Amino acid sequence: MISAAEFAAYNREVAGIGDRAASDVESSVLAWCRSHEDATVAEKREAAKLIMEGFVQGYDDVAAEFAAQWYDHRAEQGGARLEQAITTTTYKPESVDAVARYQAKKLAKGGDAAFAKACGEFARDDAFRSLNETIAANVGRDKDKGVRFARVPTGFETCTFCLMLASRGAVYHTRKTAGEFKRFHRRCDCKIVPGFGDDPDAELVEGVRPKELYERYKQFKEIDEDESLTSADKDAAKRAVLGSPGPPVVYKKPKEAFAHERGGSYDLAAHEALRAAGHEVVVRKEGAPEGFSNIDLLLDGKLCELKSPTSDASGVNGLRFIERNIRKAVKQFEKVEGGPVRPSIVVLNCEEVHVARKDALKRVRLEMSRHEIDRVILLTRGGAIDDIKK
16 A cells, blocks of 8 residues: 555655646746747747647656656565566647647737646646556556556546546556546546555555545536536535635735725635635625625625624624625625626625524524525534525
C-alpha cells in the first residue's frame, strides 16, 4: 500500500510540473501578444503554436521521466522484479494546432490574457496525460507478471466517469481498460497507480477504497440524472459529496467595503461557509439604478440575497427576525431591474443569533409557505447548513 504521505508527496511533485508548464506557456504567449499589439488573430495563434510546441514537448518529457522513476520505485517497494520503466509522451502537433485554433476565438474579443491562460492549461493537462500514460504503458508491458493498475481521484475535478473507473479498483491491462484509462477531461487530476498484488479491491493508496468510491459514483449518477438541477447545481452537489470546497469567492464588490458595514464581518463569514460547502460564490457590486434593488450574490450562477442578522436580532420577539428578513428579501426580488427574480433564493445566516437550529428550520418552512420564496439556505451556529426548497 502507498501511504497517504507518500502519495501526497507524489501529487505535489506532479502538480509542480504541471504548474511550471502552465506558467511558462501562459507568460510566454501573453508576453508575445502584448509586445505585438497590432498582430492579427492568425499571427497570435501561430506564435502561440510555436511557443506551445517547445514547452509542451519539454514538460511532457519531464512528466514521463518522473512517472517512470516512480514506477520503478513502486515496483521495488512491491517486491516485483521488472525491467527498468519506459517513458511515453502524448505530445501531438495536431493537438497543439487544434487547441490554438479553438482558443483563438478569445482573441477576437480582445482576450489576450484568456487566450494565454487556455494555452497554459493545455500544457498542464498534456504533461499530466504523459505522466499517466507512462504508468499505463509500463503496466501493459508487465501485465504478464501480474501487474495491475487503478485510477485514483486526487482532488476537486473528479467527474462521474472518473469515479466509475476508480470504483473498479486494480484491474488488468487490456485493450478495453487501456482505452478507458486514456480518457481524461480538461483539468482532470486523476492519477494512474500501479498495483503489484493479487487483490483487485486492494487499498492501493491509503484511504482510497474502491467500495467507497462506488458509493460516491452512485451519488454522482443520481445527481446527473436529476433533470431539475442546472449544470451549476450539479457541480455544487458533486463538490458537496466529495467534501470539496467551491472555487475562491469572487468579489465584484470590494471586499474591504465589508469592514465598514454593520454585519459586514458576518457576511464575509457566510461567503466562506457557502464556498466551503461546495458552492460557487460571486459577490455582486451594488450598481442597481435608482428605484431598483441590489441583490447580494450569484450563487452557483443564480441571483441570491444574503441576510446576516446580528446577535440581538431575536430580541424579545423570538423568531420574528426570520419573517422580517424573508419579507424584505421578497420585496427586493420584486424590484430587481428586468423583472421579478425566479427562482428566489435567500441565504439566512444565523451564525451570530442565539436560536436553536430546529426552531429556525421550523420558522423558515412556515415563512416559505407564506411568501414567494423558492429556496432558503440556512446557516446556524456550529457550522450547520440546511438547504430548504419548496
